Amino acid sequence: MTSGALPDNPFVAAGMIEDPRLFVGRKDELHAIASRMKGDQPTSINIVGDKHIGKSSLLHYFVQTWQERGLDANRYVVIYLPLRGVDCQTETGFYEAVAEGLLSHVQGWQQRSLQNCWKSKPLNRQAFSDAVKEWK
Numbered sequence: 001m002t003s004g005a006l007p008d009n010p011f012v013a014a015g016m017i018e019d020p021r022l023f024v025g026r027k028d029e030l031h032a033i034a035s036r037m038k039g040d041q042p043t044s045i046n047i048v049g050d051k052h053i054g055k056s057s058l059l060h061y062f063v064q065t066w067q068e069r070g071l072d073a074n075r076y077v078v079i080y081l082p083l084r085g086v087d088c089q090t091e092t093g094f095y096e097a098v099a100e101g102l103l104s105h106v107q108g109w110q111q112r113s114l115q116n117c118w119k120s121k122p123l124n125r126q127a128f129s130d131a132v133k134e135w136k
Helices: 027-038 055-069 091-105 112-118 125-135
Strands: none
Touching (some): 027 055, 091 125
């Protein structure tokens, strides 16, 4: 649901909630995501569930509000990167989609020196790991 007028019927699923005013609840899930990121040893997080239960809305809202959860902007980069319609059938395709998403969504990192590390072709596992280390 895009920003703008509120829906007439709040009980109709109308797609991903993009307006943070319309997102309610899920505090435990939001806290769990942030706490797993903040730990001494950050862990992977999987969001799973049936279709249309709000997985994308949850992640989109988390991206909009992650700094409010005490995550340090100097330590974390948080973006919402939908992969539908992107060529991610291979590991390299996935890495390239993530690199493109980072370069286009993260402000201030359009500097040539920070872009060059993502230009490696193919952007395989080792090149991706090296690029992440260089961005640190």
